[in-house]
Amino acid sequence: MTQKITGAQALIRALELENVDTIFGLPGGCILPAYDPLLDSPIRHILVRHEQGAGHMAEGYAHVTGRPGVAMVTSGPAATNMVTPLCDAYMDSIPMICITGQVPTTAIGTDAFQECDTVGITRSVTKHNELIMSADDVPLMVRQAFHIATTGRPGPVLLDLPKDVLQNSMTWHWPSDEEVLDSLPGYKPVSKGHPRMIKEAARMILDAKQPILYAGGGILKARAADALRELAELIDTPVVTTLMARGAFPDDHPLCLGMPGMHGNATAITAMQKSDLLITLGARFDDRITGKVATFAPDAKIIHVDIDPAEQGKVRRPDVPIVGDCRLVIEEIIKAIKDLLNGGEKQQDISAWKSRVSGWREQFPLYYPTNEPGEALKPQYCLEQLRDGAPEGTILCSGVGQHQMWSSQYWKFNEPYTWVNSGGLGTMGFSVPAAIGAKVGRPDRTVWAVDGDGCFQMTAQELVTASVERIPIKVAILNNSYLGMVRQWQEMFYEERYSEVYLSPELPDFVKWAESMGCIGIRVESPEEVQPAIEKANSIDDRPVVVDFRVDAGEKVFPMVPAGVSNDEVLVHPSQEQYRAQLG
Amino acid sequence: MTAFNPHGKSLNHGILSVLVQNRPGVLARVSGLFARRGYNIFSLAVAPTEDPMLSRITIVVDVESAPLEQVVKQLFKLVDVVKISELDPRRSVERELLMATVRVPAEDRGQVVELTNIFEGKILAVGVEAITVSLDGSPDKLDDFEELLRGYGIVELQRTGRVALPKLDKEARLKAVKHGKAS
Numbered sequence: 144m145t146q147k148i149t150g151a152q153a154l155i156r157a158l159e160l161e162n163v164d165t166i167f168g169l170p171g172g173c174i175l176p177a178y179d180p181l182l183d184s185p186i187r188h189i190l191v192r193h194e195q196g197a198g199h200m201a202e203g204y205a206h207v208t209g210r211p212g213v214a215m216v217t218s219g220p221a222a223t224n225m226v227t228p229l230c231d232a233y234m235d236s237i238p239m240i241c242i243t244g245q246v247p248t249t250a251i252g253t254d255a256f257q258e259c260d261t262v263g264i265t266r267s268v269t270k271h272n273e274l275i276m277s278a279d280d281v282p283l284m285v286r287q288a289f290h291i292a293t294t295g296r297p298g299p300v301l302l303d304l305p306k307d308v309l310q311n312s313m314t315w316h317w318p319s320d321e322e323v324l325d326s327l328p329g330y331k332p333v334s335k336g337h338p339r340m341i342k343e344a345a346r347m348i349l350d351a352k353q354p355i356l357y358a359g360g361g362i363l364k365a366r367a368a369d370a371l372r373e374l375a376e377l378i379d380t381p382v383v384t385t386l387m388a389r390g391a392f393p394d395d396h397p398l399c400l401g402m403p404g405m406h407g408n409a410t411a412i413t414a415m416q417k418s419d420l421l422i423t424l425g426a427r428f429d430d431r432i433t434g435k436v437a438t439f440a441p442d443a444k445i446i447h448v449d450i451d452p453a454e455q456g457k458v459r460r461p462d463v464p465i466v467g468d469c470r471l472v473i474e475e476i477i478k479a480i481k482d483l484l485n486g487g488e489k490q491q492d493i494s495a496w497k498s499r500v501s502g503w504r505e506q507f508p509l510y511y512p513t514n515e516p517g518e519a520l521k522p523q524y525c526l527e528q529l530r531d532g533a534p535e536g537t538i539l540c541s542g543v544g545q546h547q548m549w550s551s552q553y554w555k556f557n558e559p560y561t562w563v564n565s566g567g568l569g570t571m572g573f574s575v576p577a578a579i580g581a582k583v584g585r586p587d588r589t590v591w592a593v594d595g596d597g598c599f600q601m602t603a604q605e606l607v608t609a610s611v612e613r614i615p616i617k618v619a620i621l622n623n624s625y626l627g628m629v630r631q632w633q634e635m636f637y638e639e640r641y642s643e644v645y646l647s648p649e650l651p652d653f654v655k656w657a658e659s660m661g662c663i664g665i666r667v668e669s670p671e672e673v674q675p676a677i678e679k680a681n682s683i684d685d686r687p688v689v690v691d692f693r694v695d696a697g698e699k700v701f702p703m704v705p706a707g708v709s710n711d712e713v714l715v716h717p718s719q720e721q722y723r724a725q726l727g
Numbered sequence: 728m729t730a731f732n733p734h735g736k737s738l739n740h741g742i743l744s745v746l747v748q749n750r751p752g753v754l755a756r757v758s759g760l761f762a763r764r765g766y767n768i769f770s771l772a773v774a775p776t777e778d779p780m781l782s783r784i785t786i787v788v789d790v791e792s793a794p795l796e797q798v799v800k801q802l803f804k805l806v807d808v809v810k811i812s813e814l815d816p817r818r819s820v821e822r823e824l825l826m827a828t829v830r831v832p833a834e835d836r837g838q839v840v841e842l843t844n845i846f847e848g849k850i851l852a853v854g855v856e857a858i859t860v861s862l863d864g865s866p867d868k869l870d871d872f873e874e875l876l877r878g879y880g881i882v883e884l885q886r887t888g889r890v891a892l893p894k895l896d897k898e899a900r901l902k903a904v905k906h907g908k909a910s
Contacts, residue, residue, distance in 0.1 A: 262752065263755065266752075266755065266756060266759050267759055267760075267763045270804075270806075271806045274751075274752075291806060327806060328748065328809050329747070329748060329805070329806055329807055329808045329809040329810075330806045451804070452800050452803070453797065453800035453801050453803075453804055455800075456794075456796065456797070457797060
């Protein structure tokens, strides 16, 4: 017998059936009906202080669990506050479901209170969005949303629910897989690679003399870290991991070269530059990786594996394009290589190439001048100490700027899904809410948020959420009183004309602020205080901790490939400049 | 818009025939994608197809602004887009409709009527000092007609933008004939 329930009840039931265990959100007028059945649901709701926080929490949750994060907010300003996290999730291919309230269907188009064109505004920052016009459509739309968000190239999907749609009664029906697929005739993501292309890739890999595995975020999305490791070891080829792929290949593996790109290390950058074959796996030739595209890896042939056909040839034309899921395709490539080897074919000797790469590594390690007693605290030193003091399996989140680059450079990511950051959009303020979402997704792990003082001031209020909801994250503010990365550019490219980058050395008082939000606040001003502060922070597990590291404002991120410049002209640390010629 | 005539013969264009789900907001998704990615649309025509669930959007794209391949791939990422056919202008049939009101004194009206008849167009309305004509045909033919009308003084002009379908290849044409005979 059919059962009549409201659209709101159908929504919550559908979310339960999609195995949602947590919703990050904040109620308001038009979404009110959905908050009532939530009281009777086992789903945990985390009440945020600003809707943007809910979005980034959902992202952080998705980053570390691989399951879509869910955010629910009301109409109008709440929906517009979600635009930044949606765009962030879209750029970084994070599966996320956003549910927004909307004015009643009868009021749509009348400029009603808290009305905005949510689907219109979010169209270009979501993988898909829908305005649901009938309560009967709710279950199918929810199923479609989860299917679209999590398959193919993952991304955010928004469902806009008018108040009357939530209030109206409907006949419950949970659509089958077939019904979902039939309702989406235009959505057919490809997951298996083309067999002929895979064979061609295998042959090209064996023939390469200077190959590099270029691993991007797609490795993590496809749960392909094990497959990547097997491939790298089979062909004994060095791996670079982009900002989005840190942890996809263990940093302590002898074949790992670490991060390439604008602030990558000189070895990773140069190895790509000089390679004759870039085996590109779930990466998209982002401008932060390629530098000046015309001179990027000029002698390299390109194998490009990506689940999104539009990435093939968008920036660099591949010699062997393979559209498919990274894990499945890598497994097929491994098979194809083994078949060739078993058939008597041999891989080119790449030992000369590998020793050349090793030479660069020895000559150009990451470098910063260590603290002399009485000198200002170095941010890199704080990160090294955080890294060394971190319990096994710690998840690191970061905001955007210098501290993000140092985090990626100095942390050792030996496990996938332990690095959460805003790569594509570069969203300042991402760190604190993303760390909260990550801790909710992985309560068994220690979660550190490394933040800048500029970033922290954008979303810090979510620490109230963390305290109230008992989500004990740890925040390390690398506080240099500046918008540090912008300051660095002004120093290097604008003749030290510092324009609007100096924040304040005294304000706010981060320790008092932390305490007022229910956190433990610790201030660190000298190198000797670093280790004890970190030990103390790591020992606290009943509330959030904020450590305010007062660091040297003059410290810059090196290496650096200035925007629009060729990767051949990477600026190494000034103290290494004398060896530059060896990167040739 | 670029300076050159979007209807001109020298146009470096591609024609996409895009089958989409017939749902609210689909046109906004398609046109929004063009705007966001910096692709230029020369003309765009939308109408339902033989299947009421589907609509066909015929888009004439400036392939100078972006390679057609990239446009197609980005379009296909839209969930509501079911099928995209690239129509090679040399291997497709294109049609467009033009309507124009020309200011012409009664004594010269005959010339416009004659011109319209030569092009096999239609007279839609006649006034004391003006005449409204229409012409459907290939966009090139419409260009020529428009050019000739211009000499008389066009008051208002509306073109629909082209719609297109692939030319039947020889084999398909023969098959169609055979089927015709068999039945």
